[in-house]
Amino acid sequence: MIDFKTLEKIRCKQKELDAFLLKGQDTNSVELKEKRVLAFIVELCEFLNEEKSFKYWKKDKTIAREKLVEEYIDGIHFLMSLINEQNLDFNNYKIKDNKHEKFHIISLSIVENAARYSHTRKIEDLWKFVDLYLSLTSHIDLEEDELFDIYDKKNKINIDRSNNGY
16 A cells, blocks of 8 residues: 555655746646646556556457556656646545456546546546546555655656756
8 A cells, every 4th residue: 555655755756847847837727737637548548558457359468567557657647747736735645445446447437537627627526536546556566665666767767858858
């Protein structure tokens, strides 16, 4: 289970990254906020494509775990940006355990709630899909240290990319 302190460290790192990436841009524009939600949904879909359980037609569903986790972490970046956009934090937050729920049902609920949030901008709608997305860590056996380490590495890559005109 991922502790709120780890989520808070990641959120703070993302806040710094976003400030660096968006220097000089209007960070309060509705368009940017909509694009963040869309970027999150795209990353979710890339993650789901690597996870493969929805591919009922496919016989070989071998998962490349490294790629799977990388796509999950890409979603974390945008998720944290959305949390920061609302000036929220993870103090005393506890990930809900949805291990008993079917993976594809959770995934559909994430998309549904993310789309709803894009329209309503209600904090409770944001927390719904944050809860669901973070609960996927138990489905892919992503431990706290691994989550932080991979996020941190990707964060550094994103900074390097930006410095090199990405």
